[in-house]
Amino acid sequence: MAIITAAPLSLLEWILGICLISLPFLYEGSKTFRYHFKFFVYYGIVMVNAIILIPIMMFRPKNVKNLLLASSACHHISSLLGIRWHIRGREHLEKERACVIVANHQSSLDILGMFDLWPVMDKCTVVAKRELFYAWPFGLAAWLCGLIFIDRMNSEKARSVINTAVEHLKDNKTKLWIFPEGTRRNTGQIHSFKKGAFHVAINAQLPILPVVYSSYYFMSKSEKRLDSGRVIITALPPISTEGLQVKDVPDLLEKTKDLMSQVFNSTNQEILSSFRITKEEEER
Template sequence: MELWPWLTAALLLLLLLVQLSRTARFYAKVGLYCVLCVSFSAVASIVCLLRHGGRTVENMSIISWFVRSFKYVYGLRFEVTGRSKLDVDGPCVIISNHQSILDMIGLMEILPKRCVQIAKRELLFTGPVGLIMYLGGVYFINRQRARTAMTVMSDLGDLMVKDNLKVWIYPEGTRNDNGDLLPFKKGAFYLAIQAQVPIIPVVYSSFSSFYNVKTRLFTSGTIRVQVLDAVPTNGLTDADVTQLVDTCYQSMRDAFLQLSKTPQENSDVNEPAIVPAQ
């Protein structure tokens, strides 16, 4: 029995559904994103192994080149302010808000040199994706074992100073698309104080106008990115962590809410009030 007519019919039906149904388009685009991640990770792994021979932060420039190409497939644009603030000579901890699977594209769009990420250990076992993360120098922590995670973070604090590394962490700890920021976990801040390195907050505007899991929306869109001023930790101790968390959280939340406003909302805020003539 010939399968080609059935396969052709199934493909045509899928294309029709994608055209007619927003839900179908959403899942088709998410599926394509997963396929791109797996296939590009496999190719990038080969390039990294041929270029550098194994696990090294230098592979991140190769990974970044591959991932940044995703934005052209999905029609995403980035408007970045303060990018130069990431070009510090020494080590630092970079923190940013965490919204969806698209965060990886945003991260790679502005990734500075010699920067590694912290990721949950489960991602290490995701085939080519886990392999490319390992080759790029990503540090994996087991969130189910607090003591093990603390040991990894402590070792990383020494290593980032020794090897002049920047470390990128999502302090919310999980994806969040509720239109605000979740409370921050303290690991990134303990790490910065231990190493006595500055914290650089990075804020991405809300994706909700073009990517929304609840409403099955996935279209092209513009992402506004703002790199905030570095927060020094020189002289701080563990006793200062709570205040440090509060300071970073408030500045990032203010920036997030401002960036996520529509241009019309921003113009309404900035427009001076009209005072009636007396």
């Protein structure tokens, strides 16, 4: 009678086995590992979904409706990371109209919030830095979704690209999302705005629709910390640009920033108060 013996494990299999066994201990015991692992999961799922969706998106290239498909495939990432989004002012986002959405920019996590917002906004595209296009397969998927890529180092060319796109967006009642701070900074405050979004809104006579993310109190890049948390996303009533001229850009910019800063501070206080109460209840 033949005796069947198992083949000895290879070195690679031993290493993989040890890594899998160590993973839960590293995740629970090291906040630095947990921070990098969560972002690895986030970016990894986005890239895999991009590969899967690109063949489908190619049937309607540069169509913003592809973003609804992308959001349905990626919105569950927030649950995996332990992040909950609460949307306020939904009625301002639901209305079918062309407008310029300006939002504060704290982290790449902002995109996860947008995945929850796209089914509400329906037709909306985003202005993104040109470098993102070359981060394939994500960049190719984003291009197929109709994102507008600009060279931030060439403001005149960037403005020309956006102005050309806006005419098409107006005809199709599509919203244009811009992060006026430019660089993402999670410092607990809203930083100075660049003028581009406001030039575009006034030139096209489109309303400004401010969107405010509350602070990511649960995340710190310097501390390598990414815990579970809750974010309030507030859409404010649109600000009309009807009759405004280029000379009115500074006033429009400051008015928008002041309104957003007020909401940012108030929602932060609300979130942090709720967080402290929850922590106190857990410690009892």
